[in-house]
Amino acid sequence: MFFTFLRRELAGRRRQTAIVAIGMALAIALVMIVNAVSTGMRDAQAEVLQSVYGVGTDLTVTATPTAPGEGGAAGGPQRFEFDAGAGQTADGSTALSQSRLTSGPGSQTFDAAALDTVQAIDGVEAAAATLALENVTFSGELPAMSQDQGGTEVQTAPDGGGAPPQGGFDGAGGSAFDVDRVTVLGIDPAGAAVGPLSAAAVDEGRGLEASDAGQAVAVLDASYAAIAGLAVGDAIELGGTEFEIVGTVASTSADATTASNAYVPLDLAQSLSGQEGKVSDVYVQAASADRIDAVQASIEEALPETSVSTQSDLAAQVSGSLGSASALISNLGLWVSIAVLAAAFLTAILFTIQGVTRRTREFGTLKAIGWRNRRIVGQVAGESLVQGLIGGAAGLVVGLAGIWVVNLLGLTLGGSTGGGFTAGGPGAMQGADASAGAPPGGMAGGPFGAAASQTATEVVLSAPVTLSVIAIAVGLAVLGGMLAGVIGGWRAARLRPAEALRSVA
Amino acid sequence: MYRLDHVTKQYQGKRTVTALKDVTLEIPAGQHVAIQGPTGGGKSTLLQMLGALDRPTSGRVVLGEAELSHLPDAKLAGVRAAQLGFVFQGFNLIPTLTAQENVEAALAPLGVAAAERTRRAGEALAAVGLADRAGHMPGELSGGQQQRVAIARALVKEPEVLLADEPTGALDEATRDEILELLEGIRRDRGLTLVIVTHDSAVARRAERRLHLRDGVVTEGVIR
Ligand SMILES: Nc1ncnc2c1ncn2[C@@H]1O[C@H](COP(=O)(O)OP(=O)(O)OP(=O)(O)O)[C@@H](O)[C@H]1O
Ligand SMILES: [Mg+2]
Numbered sequence: 001m002f003f004t005f006l007r008r009e010l011a012g013r014r015r016q017t018a019i020v021a022i023g024m025a026l027a028i029a030l031v032m033i034v035n036a037v038s039t040g041m042r043d044a045q046a047e048v049l050q051s052v053y054g055v056g057t058d059l060t061v062t063a064t065p066t067a068p069g070e071g072g073a074a075g076g077p078q079r080f081e082f083d084a085g086a087g088q089t090a091d092g093s094t095a096l097s098q099s100r101l102t103s104g105p106g107s108q109t110f111d112a113a114a115l116d117t118v119q120a121i122d123g124v125e126a127a128a129a130t131l132a133l134e135n136v137t138f139s140g141e142l143p144a145m146s147q148d149q150g151g152t153e154v155q156t157a158p159d160g161g162g163a164p165p166q167g168g169f170d171g172a173g174g175s176a177f178d179v180d181r182v183t184v185l186g187i188d189p190a191g192a193a194v195g196p197l198s199a200a201a202v203d204e205g206r207g208l209e210a211s212d213a214g215q216a217v218a219v220l221d222a223s224y225a226a227i228a229g230l231a232v233g234d235a236i237e238l239g240g241t242e243f244e245i246v247g248t249v250a251s252t253s254a255d256a257t258t259a260s261n262a263y264v265p266l267d268l269a270q271s272l273s274g275q276e277g278k279v280s281d282v283y284v285q286a287a288s289a290d291r292i293d294a295v296q297a298s299i300e301e302a303l304p305e306t307s308v309s310t311q312s313d314l315a316a317q318v319s320g321s322l323g324s325a326s327a328l329i330s331n332l333g334l335w336v337s338i339a340v341l342a343a344a345f346l347t348a349i350l351f352t353i354q355g356v357t358r359r360t361r362e363f364g365t366l367k368a369i370g371w372r373n374r375r376i377v378g379q380v381a382g383e384s385l386v387q388g389l390i391g392g393a394a395g396l397v398v399g400l401a402g403i404w405v406v407n408l409l410g411l412t413l414g415g416s417t418g419g420g421f422t423a424g425g426p427g428a429m430q431g432a433d434a435s436a437g438a439p440p441g442g443m444a445g446g447p448f449g450a451a452a453s454q455t456a457t458e459v460v461l462s463a464p465v466t467l468s469v470i471a472i473a474v475g476l477a478v479l480g481g482m483l484a485g486v487i488g489g490w491r492a493a494r495l496r497p498a499e500a501l502r503s504v505a
Numbered sequence: 506m507y508r509l510d511h512v513t514k515q516y517q518g519k520r521t522v523t524a525l526k527d528v529t530l531e532i533p534a535g536q537h538v539a540i541q542g543p544t545g546g547g548k549s550t551l552l553q554m555l556g557a558l559d560r561p562t563s564g565r566v567v568l569g570e571a572e573l574s575h576l577p578d579a580k581l582a583g584v585r586a587a588q589l590g591f592v593f594q595g596f597n598l599i600p601t602l603t604a605q606e607n608v609e610a611a612l613a614p615l616g617v618a619a620a621e622r623t624r625r626a627g628e629a630l631a632a633v634g635l636a637d638r639a640g641h642m643p644g645e646l647s648g649g650q651q652q653r654v655a656i657a658r659a660l661v662k663e664p665e666v667l668l669a670d671e672p673t674g675a676l677d678e679a680t681r682d683e684i685l686e687l688l689e690g691i692r693r694d695r696g697l698t699l700v701i702v703t704h705d706s707a708v709a710r711r712a713e714r715r716l717h718l719r720d721g722v723v724t725e726g727v728i729r
Contacts, residue, residue: 001606001609001610001613001622004602004606005599005601005602005606005610008601008602008606009601011601012600012601361595361597362597362599362600365591365593365597365599366599366610367558367582367585368556368558368585368591368597369585369586369591369610369611369614369658369659370582370583370585370586370587370589370611370614370615370662371582371586371610371613371614372579372582372583372614373578373579373582375613375614496558496559497558497559497582497585498553498558498559500558500591500593500597501549501552501553501558501593501670
């Protein structure tokens with residue numbers, strides 16, 4: 001009886017059933033898409049973080065930033081000095097090249113003994129220290145200075161006199177200079193498997209090994225190597241020393257670059273940059289997730305000069321289009337979903353109430369022939385529930401289709417972390433450009449190392465269909481149906497059985 | 506069958522209306538009673554008291570052993586489901602259900618198994634001469650046929666009492682007589698107590714006992 005009546009009733013008012021179901025379907029689809037996209041955003045943020053800080057890094061220790069100028073560790077004078085005999089002269093031009101390894105922008109260093117302190121703290125599973133550096137290569141061509149040309153004769157005639165300048169990059173006495181920046185990360189080849197490279201895998205050649213300590217060997221980021229035209233077996237000059245490229249690494253998440261352009265043994269990085277016994281970042285893995293807070297407090301106590309950041313502090317630092325899109329989805333998306341959902345629920349409730357009012361005599365009659373309230377409420381609620389489920393099923397299909405389209409579009413989001421500590425440099429540019437609340441070039445960036453300040457990652461948005469997305473669809477369908485059903489049923493229960501005797505009028 | 510003791514029914518509203526005034530009445534089992542009276546006299550109100558659809562403001566309504574005036578709603582529904590049959594002026598069939606399903610709806614609250622329900626509903630429809638219309642929707646039936654379906658629905662549970670409010674009010678004379686003959690036949694066969702509210706003297710004349718209701722006060726009419 002229940003199902004026959006239910007089926008007949010819903011079939012008898014197809015239009016209303018369709019309106020309610022469509023409203024419900026749209027709302028549910030929207031909620032599903034928003035949910036899937038924001039999950040995708042979160043994954044993307046995690047991916048950006050992972051490419052910078054590595055997998056399994058719970059805490060990052062950096063020097064507490066001091067205002068530029070006060071920070072003594074910012075590397076030597078930014079000057080390139082060439083003596084008279086420098087460079088190679090050929091065809092009347094002198095080619096000059098010099099590379100200097102210094103602390104990266106925004107990066108401050110602290111004593112490497114901090115690593116031992118951190119490792120001794122209870123609840124620390126593993127820790128590794130790195131030194132973030134930047135290698136700046138200055139190269140250019142100068143016209144050759146020839147002695148005999150300059151002689152004793154004073155050149156006075158504007159249209160005659162000595163020979164015109166020759167040589168230089170244009171053959172007419174001009175000069176050209178290139179400044180090339182490469183981010184370099186000094187890592188302990190024998191250290192723990194925490195830190196930036198834990199999110200990277202060897203692409204070609206090999207990674208750094210314990211025996212590499214003190215050796216001039218480097219591992220390059222695979223995409224940097226491709227751009228720079230370098231391969232395993234080639235050499236790269238860093239801080240005036242030729243490093244042999246022994247391997248390349250690529251991020252384990254397909255579409256992100258790794259934290260740095262080049263990786264070299266920590267001890268060499270320290271000596272070449274004049275920062276003996278200094279590091280810029282310590283990456284810490286806690287023994288378990290619930291001990292992160294305690295470990296953070298212990299490190300802060302043991303190392304008062306440093307800043308300790310958790311993964312969630314770091315997540316807040318993800319800026320760029322990813323940061324803004326993420327904020328948009330979580331705010332606008334949420335509110336639009338709630339509004340549409342409320343409208344759909346309201347429609348369902350109003351139609352149910354209207355239906356009960358229209359069927360006053362019908363329900364009065366059923367009560368008169370002995371139907372109890374419970375049965376009538378059940379009937380009304382059942383109708384609403386089925387309506388909701390029809391909407392839910394349709395919404396599931398529409399929502400999955402929507403998610404599929406989002407994935408098909410393959411939206412690319414740029415994310416950068418911790419940018420904006422120092423003026424200038426790619427990190428700061430990103431931070432300003434992202435307009436994610438950081439004043440351009442200001443102090444608003446995070447206290448992260450050079451690696452962080454210079455990392456911008458492109459991530460393709462993928463909205464995953466998770467079990468929770470499907471549970472949301474089904475749950476909302478049931479909830480909407482039940483809500484309308486309970487309210488409609490309550491109205492039906494209040495009807496007097498004597499309504500059946502009302503004249504037809 | 507029925508005993509009413511000083512039954513008063515008032516409707517509270519902007520103005521309190523006393524629909525029944527101190528009605529004391531006895532209806533023996535198997536009696537055929539007609540209730541007449543001017544419009545607004547309280548006929549439908551009296552039928553609601555007899556039909557356990559509402560409780561009196563004061564006084565007692567006793568059906569068999571059960572005192573209806575003091576039963577909770579769920580118990581009243583149980584009494585209606587098992588013992589009472591209703592027939593209405595407007596037929597009151599469920600428009601979305603077929604004739605057969607309308608009749609089966611009366612057996613739903615009694616917990617009758619599906620197969621048994623189908624069989625009994627079929628028999629009830631056959632008893633009112635509509636075996637061939639079981640699958641029709643109410644909208645596809647004439648007024649007389651709809652009222653027959655309603656009678657089948659009232660009788661399928663084999664009630665002790667049949668209460669009818671203007672059952673022929675919406676029908677032409679020929680159909681009216683058919684319906685009355687049907688009701689009287691069933692009453693004779695089953696020893697049913699039959700209470701019919703009517704404006705129509707031709708209908709009232711066929712009853713054993715006629716009651717007159719005016720301004721909520723009952724007076725006995727002709728008893729033959
Ligand atoms: N639910 C109600 N609320 C308020 N007043 C009511 C209600 N039902 C009936 N009444 C009033 O009670 C009085 C008796 O009504 P009732 O329906 O019993 O009359 P009736 O004899 O059946 O009239 P009719 O012949 O027109 O059907 C009327 O004055 C009516 O207005
Ligand atoms: Mg009436």
